[in-house]
Amino acid sequence: MRYFIRRIFFYVIALWTAVTLNFIIPRLAPGDPVQTLVGRSQGRIDPRAIAALELQFGINTKIPEWQQYFSYLGDLLHGKLGLSFEYYPTPVSTVIVSHVFWTMGLIGVASIMSFILGTLLGVVSAWRQGSIFDRIVPPALTFLSSIPYFYLALFFLYFLGFKFGWFPIIGAYSFTADTSQFSLSLLFDVLNHAILPALTIVLVSLAGWMVGMRNAMLNTLSEDYVLMAEAKGLSNWRVMTMYAARNAILPNITGFALSLGFVVGGSIIMESVFSYPGIGFLLFQAVQNSDYPLIQGIFLVIALSVLAANFLADIMYLILDPRVRY
């Protein structure tokens, strides 16, 4: 319980840091973001939008910084993230909500698949240390994960999507699909569009899980209790899964939670390549259009979801590792 309270305390501080960073960055940035925006829009911007932006970023205002900070915190508590410039006058929160679902679904499923597959491969690789499998698969996967992600993704897009035409190459569903109501054909359409992005994510992230699990498992394999289990004549399968792998998986689980941040970051590139209408693509477009309120809002949402995922992993750790529950 003490552990639990300490973790909650930690996440409150982490959340506060993310929120504060979000407040400070636009104010510390060189130049005037609002003027940049006005310049880029070539006068096509609503004066009210300029006023709102200046208020949000603390430009041309006599309100002291600390007062701005507290009104910013107050707005956040009410879910007010400002108005998007690109989609003016839609609130940032509305824009984000309509995109976040796609990223969560795709990235979530792909990372869980990659984690499970990579961990299993790691278990096999460690169990057969020095075998041909162990000599070839880890370096090969490492090479795959050293390729810049977008590069690999573009290859898949070109060959599997464009040349062979096996998979759709753009979006999360067909333009012709009827999205007004749920139907089985819509589900298949969405799944069909998700295969290629998911496949590329799994391929580049597999190596990390595999090598991590392999190394952790080599440590547990040399423990006496594994030798003891073998001496007792337990089946190979039982020794491998219940004795060696079970004790080796904990670091990988912590790694999984921490990796979510990287994965969400990676989704920006994935979604830009596949034009997938998720939050990463939204961030990319927001950056291109200098839609600062939207950029700020998306960063906050990403930070929040990564913190939440980490918190879940902590709870899982609590269940899996009795040593934490002192």
Add this chain to the structure above:
Amino acid sequence: MELLNTHGGKPAASPKQTSNNMRSMIKNLAAKLAMPQLPKSAMFWTGIGMLLFFILVAAFGPLFIHGDPNAFSNDSLAPPSVKHLLGTTLTGQDVFSQLVIGAKLTLLSGFAAGVIATTLSVIMGLVSGYLGGWADDVLSLITNIFLVIPGAPLAIVLSSYVPNTSVWPIVFIVGLTNWAWGARVLRSQTLTMRDRDFIQASKLGGENNFRIIFFDIMPNLIAIVASSFIFTTIYAILTEISLSFLGLGNILAVSWGNMLYWAQNSGTLLSAWWWFLPPGLCVALLGSSLAFINFGLDTIVNPKLMMVPSKNRGKKAAE
């Protein structure tokens, strides 16, 4: 005071035995860790060879390239030929020259970001692990916060505010957002070193904290520091390339990431393979050379990873 015995006081018979054992153990350990004992695996040396090749190209390649790699010419999208070894871009720039010149910026920015991140992680990790107490609490808290705040989105947000006049803002951003994992690993390793006898001895010898941390503890963790440096460098190179590819860097500089950016934005990705293929392949080879080196370093940090499969298990698995 058992630790005085290691300095050869006048101990009783049995403690002397243990202290001698302890001393030889530490000696062995120090010899194992601090000496430049290089891994023998073929993978490690392949990685070193590949990395050396890229460093040589980056350092001396520009001497063989005459003229401006960004200079336009009338040969638009010419396929590879004797005149243009790797063909030309849409505006007739020589791809081979760009590739060679671009190596320098790509390597330099990757390693620079790696150095920034590693320096931060060494300072934060070792200091918090060694000092303990409230200093450890504060530094660990900062480390853990940086660990959970997603680095890549933060880097993108920061780079959208910073003017893209050079690559260095990106290098700093990547360096500043990627040190936390290394710091955490080093902190936990420092915790296991803190109470070793040779550290206690230095303490009693009146060494100050700075010397103990950086001259007594750090040499023993050098393999881990090197490994985390390489890991961060790989990540930095990939992040830098990706940010450039998205057009968030200085798009006028000659680097592999920018070559990919222009190749993709020209809409000739599929027809002009000689433009798009080489830079990506070079990044992949550079990244894997570093990853292979890391494999080798891992076997020093953790000898259990060396290729000595247990005989029994091999037999049982073969059955």
